[in-house]
Amino acid sequence: QYAHKVAMSSRPERRPAILLLANAVFSSPLESDELLEVAVGCGNLELVYRLVKQNAKTAVDLSRIWSSTDGNREAAKWKCKLLPLLVTSHLTLVQPHITGLLFNKDVSTREQMAKSLSKVKLTQGFVESVIAALPSLHVPHESDLPVMHGVCMLIGYGILRRTIDIQLYKHILATPLKRCLWFDYCKGTFSVGSVVRDAACFVVWAWSRR
Secondary structure, eight states: OHHHHHHHTSOGGGHHHHHHHHHHHHHSOSOSSHHHHHHHHHTOHHHHHHHHHHOTTOOSOTHHHHTOOOOOHHHHHHHHHHGGGSOHHHHHHHHHHHHHHHTOSSHHHHHHHHHHHTTSOOOHHHHHHHHHTSOOSSOOOGGGHHHHHHHHHHHHHHHHTTSSOGGGTHHHHHHHHHHHHTOOEEETTEEEOHHHHHHHHHHHHHHHHO
């Protein structure tokens, strides 16, 4: 019933592959990467997540999922859930695509990605590149809001979960963090920026607890 529901909600050209995958799952144990290859080809992220959860050390190239331009909130949710399950070799492949979700226009997507990223051990180079995205040399604009909020949420959660050593980045984080604490942009008769200020305060709070 579940397989039929997923298949019918997918595009017509994907339905046979999804049903084929479901039959394989129920008729044999997950011993090879062939099933996951079919799932990736189907483009159904929920099925991919369930398969990777059972075999996190798969050799299947999962970067195809991350390179897709699907901006659907549901797709973003499954990508965020899938991220902590990836082994280091896979993380290296998908890192260029991660910032797209971390700096997404949707607040909930940014928060979910920040939480997921904070559960894995990120390379120092990646963390530095994320912090470098913060505006430190110009007056922040409304368009900088997703970047500022996403970076602050990632740093805050990373500090709390001890996956980010703040001592390594405090020299490059201090100045842009001050801008985030005071960020305010007037838009017509109201201002935006409270989510950025709250996220920056979250970083300071997490830093003080560390």
